[in-house]
Amino acid sequence: MSQVGLPAMPCPGRSARGAVLVVTLVGCMVLAALVFFVINHGRQVNARIVTQHSADAAGMAGAGWIARSFNTVSMNNVSMTRMIALIHALDAMPLATRGAHVEQAALRDALAARIGSLATPDAWLTDVARDQFDRMLSELNDEVAILQPTDAFWTDQFDVSAMTAFEGPSGPGSIWEALRGLDAYSRVAMETLGTLAQVHAVNGGEVNLVADRAAEGSAVMLPVRPEIPWRRGEFNDFERPVAFGLLPGADRRLRSSPTSRGLGQVDDERTNRGPYDTIYGWRHFLSVSSGGAVVFSPYDSIFNWSDFSAILGGGGGGGGGSSSATLTVGGVDTSGRPNVFGGGPSNRSEGGPTADKRAYTVSGTHAWAMRQVSGFAAGHLRFSRYSSWARQLADTKMRYVWGGDSARRFAIPDWDVAYPSDLDTDAHEPLPFSGTAWFRLDIKSRYPRDDAQFGSAGSWAFEDRPLTSYEVHARIERPNRWWLPEYQAALPGGGVERRRMIDPDELNDHHDNLTVTDVGEQAWLYEYEYQVLFDPEIGLPALLDDDGNMVPQPAYFVQVVIYAAVNRNAVRPGVFDPRNVEVTGDGEIDEALVPVVANPYEGFDPSAAEAPAPIDFDHEQIDSGEEVRRERFTFLGAAQRSDRPLLWPSRFQGGKPYPMNVALAEGHVFNNHSWDLWTQMWHAQLKPVEDFGHWLDVIDRSLLDAEASEVVSEIELEDLGRFLGSVEALGEIMMAH
Numbered sequence: 001m002s003q004v005g006l007p008a009m010p011c012p013g014r015s016a017r018g019a020v021l022v023v024t025l026v027g028c029m030v031l032a033a034l035v036f037f038v039i040n041h042g043r044q045v046n047a048r049i050v051t052q053h054s055a056d057a058a059g060m061a062g063a064g065w066i067a068r069s070f071n072t073v074s075m076n077n078v079s080m081t082r083m084i085a086l087i088h089a090l091d092a093m094p095l096a097t098r099g100a101h102v103e104q105a106a107l108r109d110a111l112a113a114r115i116g117s118l119a120t121p122d123a124w125l126t127d128v129a130r131d132q133f134d135r136m137l138s139e140l141n142d143e144v145a146i147l148q149p150t151d152a153f154w155t156d157q158f159d160v161s162a163m164t165a166f167e168g169p170s171g172p173g174s175i176w177e178a179l180r181g182l183d184a185y186s187r188v189a190m191e192t193l194g195t196l197a198q199v200h201a202v203n204g205g206e207v208n209l210v211a212d213r214a215a216e217g218s219a220v221m222l223p224v225r226p227e228i229p230w231r232r233g234e235f236n237d238f239e240r241p242v243a244f245g246l247l248p249g250a251d252r253r254l255r256s257s258p259t260s261r262g263l264g265q266v267d268d269e270r271t272n273r274g275p276y277d278t279i280y281g282w283r284h285f286l287s288v289s290s291g292g293a294v295v296f297s298p299y300d301s302i303f304n305w306s307d308f309s310a311i312l313g314g315g316g317g318g319g320g321g322s323s324s325a326t327l328t329v330g331g332v333d334t335s336g337r338p339n340v341f342g343g344g345p346s347n348r349s350e351g352g353p354t355a356d357k358r359a360y361t362v363s364g365t366h367a368w369a370m371r372q373v374s375g376f377a378a379g380h381l382r383f384s385r386y387s388s389w390a391r392q393l394a395d396t397k398m399r400y401v402w403g404g405d406s407a408r409r410f411a412i413p414d415w416d417v418a419y420p421s422d423l424d425t426d427a428h429e430p431l432p433f434s435g436t437a438w439f440r441l442d443i444k445s446r447y448p449r450d451d452a453q454f455g456s457a458g459s460w461a462f463e464d465r466p467l468t469s470y471e472v473h474a475r476i477e478r479p480n481r482w483w484l485p486e487y488q489a490a491l492p493g494g495g496v497e498r499r500r501m502i503d504p505d506e507l508n509d510h511h512d513n514l515t516v517t518d519v520g521e522q523a524w525l526y527e528y529e530y531q532v533l534f535d536p537e538i539g540l541p542a543l544l545d546d547d548g549n550m551v552p553q554p555a556y557f558v559q560v561v562i563y564a565a566v567n568r569n570a571v572r573p574g575v576f577d578p579r580n581v582e583v584t585g586d587g588e589i590d591e592a593l594v595p596v597v598a599n600p601y602e603g604f605d606p607s608a609a610e611a612p613a614p615i616d617f618d619h620e621q622i623d624s625g626e627e628v629r630r631e632r633f634t635f636l637g638a639a640q641r642s643d644r645p646l647l648w649p650s651r652f653q654g655g656k657p658y659p660m661n662v663a664l665a666e667g668h669v670f671n672n673h674s675w676d677l678w679t680q681m682w683h684a685q686l687k688p689v690e691d692f693g694h695w696l697d698v699i700d701r702s703l704l705d706a707e708a709s710e711v712v713s714e715i716e717l718e719d720l721g722r723f724l725g726s727v728e729a730l731g732e733i734m735m736a737h
Helices: 012-117 123-157 174-191 193-211 235-244 298-302 365-380 386-401 504-509 626-632 692-708 714-726 728-735
Strands: 217-222 230-232 283-289 294-296 326-329 355-362 409-411 435-445 460-462 488-490 496-498 514-520 523-532 553-567 574-576 615-617 634-642 660-671 682-687
Touching: 012 123, 012 174, 012 193, 012 217, 012 235, 012 365, 012 386, 012 435, 012 553, 012 615, 012 634, 012 660, 012 682, 123 365, 123 435, 123 553, 174 193, 174 615, 193 217, 193 634, 217 692, 217 714, 235 365, 365 386, 386 409, 386 574, 626 634, 634 714, 660 714, 692 714, 692 728, 714 728
Parallel strands: none
Antiparallel strands: 217 634, 230 615, 283 294, 283 355, 326 435, 409 574, 435 460, 435 553, 488 496, 514 523, 523 553, 634 660, 660 682
């Protein structure tokens, strides 16, 4: 029997395994494609971010360099105005120090010789007066201790002309060398502005691409070579900033020329106010009365250049650490000079005109330099005329270059402490000295000196403030001069009017309401009664009558005056013009006491091309308007990077017409204080890209510059322009993403 076999069947395991393999392979391919897509897409997103960062960096690096260059030139301009002011101030130091040293040493010796004999009829007043004059003597000793080595330094140890003189002992002074260096630096900064801005833009943009290991890419700033119209002025353009704190421009006060020269009209009260006003705040408000007249200027009152010291110390009923006595020096010109006796308290019994601030003035670097001098003097040389003479000398040196002044001389005082008791005060001949000096202590009191409560706590105060133009209610007539050179006034019909001198001992015979008493060796006590409406410093409140009006009350003024010295120099101390000098005595001038004021500008030609000069925009072409800002102060940073996919580029390239990622960024340069190259507040920042078509025009204009550039590829820039031109219609939409 034969066995019939079943037909052979295929193995199910092999068929299933083949299908799985196919599915697996397809899945792997899909997964690989997905991985490629994810990687390529991630790289694409990252590339776009890096490209935008590169464009931002290019825009900020280029615009930032331009802003920094503007600030550099601005700081150089301002630094040069400071240096010019320092030429005036430093060159004034030797003579100002010598005069102050000679004067303070002589006056210190005079006070030391006379304090011991001081004795008033009131023991309390004597103690107070001696205490105050002892304090003044101590301060004078301190001043001489400062002035003596300083005088020796300027005279024997250092030649200031090596710093300040245009023709110094070894060539131009060090300040002049610094001026030339800053001038040259500013010129180079402006001449290379566009080229270096592009270099910084390219470097700033491409460093981001390099950090991302981009195979291909570039960055550029547009325009390729920025052009900012600028000009170099002349030395006389410094006059207005130095003298008045204003930018160059037309000004009737200018000594060099009242019209705009060099830089032209830079100053503008709205847009170009300059750094001295907008940054440093060197403005001083003018108080204007209802009638429109200027009645008070803080600048003039704070920095007082008169020939007598403002009093700073002391207080009611006890005084302070410094003396409340006054050192006063009289001169030939008695106009506005303080009196030996009198003066009166500065309390107002009647209100002055009301004032409101309506305007201000600005000071320049010359005043800044003088403030450094006066600031030191106020704290350490407050009885000295050091700052006053320094100002006179510095002003003279400034007028040498701006004002055409001829050579001036400086009269050094020659003080003689001997009292001129042998003079005939009735003589019609001028006195043989040019001025007198004295010490004075002023006290106001609620009680007269012979009252038992005189000197009690709260009833008296030192009157140590500068006198005002508003005096007490009852004005007492007082003699104007004592031991000053005889005043001579021309009479209408010819000849002169001579005014007789009055000796202190004769005052009792001239005025019934005052008493003068000898209280020591050439020392006098001066007393009078006056009327005041109120004075809380001496315990006098306001008293009202039945109608509510304030009632005048009696108060008492006491002065102790000590003679110091007479100046035997025939010329009043300070700067004078030898062609028009006023002398006293026999008219003989001691040449040793009137040295020539050195001219640091000797041999200097302000109009010479090589003279230091400021640099600024050409303001005939540049203003702060929107059109100029857009055209001259706005820059486009552009970056492009290869758009080639990392994996399977033949499949993921997508047939793009331009193989680069492109990004744009707009940088703006601006100054929010003053639109000039004096105010170092230039900034750069990014803003949204605007006006796509404008930048296409800039690219077209920049192709020639790119051809000559060593850092920008003309071909890449042309390709970039072609691509941006192809998407111009979508530009505004693309920029708004």
